[in-house]
Amino acid sequence: MTTLSVNGRKHEINVDPRTPLLYVLRGELALNAAKYGCGLGQCGACTVLLDGEPIFSCVTPIALLEGKEITTVEGLGTIDNPGPMQQAFIDEQAAQCGYCIAGMMMRAQALLQKNPHASEAEIRDYLEPNLCRCGTHMRILRAVRRAARVMRTAQGGDTR
Ligand code: FES
Ligand code: FES
Numbered sequence: 290m291t292t293l294s295v296n297g298r299k300h301e302i303n304v305d306p307r308t309p310l311l312y313v314l315r316g317e318l319a320l321n322a323a324k325y326g327c328g329l330g331q332c333g334a335c336t337v338l339l340d341g342e343p344i345f346s347c348v349t350p351i352a353l354l355e356g357k358e359i360t361t362v363e364g365l366g367t368i369d370n371p372g373p374m375q376q377a378f379i380d381e382q383a384a385q386c387g388y389c390i391a392g393m394m395m396r397a398q399a400l401l402q403k404n405p406h407a408s409e410a411e412i413r414d415y416l417e418p419n420l421c422r423c424g425t426h427m428r429i430l431r432a433v434r435r436a437a438r439v440m441r442t443a444q445g446g447d448t449r
Contacts, residue, residue, distance in 0.1 A: 409434075
């Protein structure tokens with residue numbers, strides 16, 4: 290039995306502890322935002338946060354995760370009350386097929402939680418491990434810049 294804390298809730302998981310987190314999120318917990326792309330840590334579609342840092346959940350066995358906090362897109366807000374990152378992606382319509390978007394949002398969330406003042410170059414550099422096969426990069430970048438503005442405002446900082 291492995292105890293996982295996901296989006297602030299504890300879950301007892303009764304699967305082989307070598308099972309990748311992505312399979313547990315989707316198969317056991319019905320958290321389907323994170324996607325299976327490559328299964329090799331090479332595309333970022335499965336990105337979630339572990340204690341605030343982005344990880345590839347497709348190559349992370351749950352045995353490594355007890356006592357840590359896992360955050361998925363479902364933890365950023367709800368359909369009725371989207372979080373700033375989710376709202377920014379909606380406002381910028383920053384998706385085509387959408388397959389990469391949950392991973393993109395989580396990686397961007399990790400960056401802006403640490404540094405809502407991240408420069409354009411820093412945002413591009415940080416998002417680099419996550420691939421978008423639809424070529425939606427410019428809208429994704431606009432959404433991340435929008436989310437950063439909202440987060441800075443919420444912190445009482447400047448809105449540039
Ligand atoms: S599915 Fe995990 S990095 Fe591609
Ligand atoms: S929107 Fe289709 S892969 Fe990014």
